[in-house]
Amino acid sequence: MDYADIHNHLVPGVDDGSRNEEMSVRLLHQAAAEGITLMIATPHNYPGHSEKKIPLVKEQFARLQELAETEAPQIRLYLGNEVFYRDRIADDLEEGLALPLAGSRYVLTEFHPAESRENVFKGLRRLTEAGWRPVIAHVERIEVFFGDVAALQNLRDMGALLQVNSHTMTGGFFDRRSKFWRTMAAQGLISFLGSDAHHPERRPVTMKEAIAKLSKSMTADQLPRLAWENAYDLVAGKRIQ
């Protein structure tokens, strides 16, 4: 299969994800075994911490690409950031102090889990008005959106796209959260999956189990959009609906 993972911490030695090249190789092997052929590596970018690190991130990403050429040649790798929201986010992106996804206008944007609905909308507006297209990182972590289909629809209507972690989708019948986010995916509200992998044992790259679960509630037309098509469109510079 050709799954895509647009949120992970595989770049070695730049954040709390992969600590070194050996760990990155193990994560690449996991990704290959999970059927992933496109990955956007997204090291954390926090205001006041990460701006100076961009040259190092780029250097380490080049190293990851070299490793992938021999260890997982079927995987196409791109670079981005998981950009923690701050008021000057659009300026930081414009100035190259934070990286959009694969050089596009799409930005993997992280909000604090306890952020208010109002602040999320305000932040997203700031990004869209500056011509960026926000992709909300693990939207399921933002407490106020759990169970609120209308609010999620509003996010989509204002041009934001939503990413859910693959692991979130794998809960059993009694896992209300997992069921809710699978339902949102089936309603077409979720655009991307990400493994958010940090560590080969503690937070590994997973994808197949999520796809298997989702295949029970999504149609054969819907699932490919979420599992790979949107991500392939993103890196090809196409507009995602």
Ligand SMILES: [Fe+2]
């Ligand atoms: Fe992450």
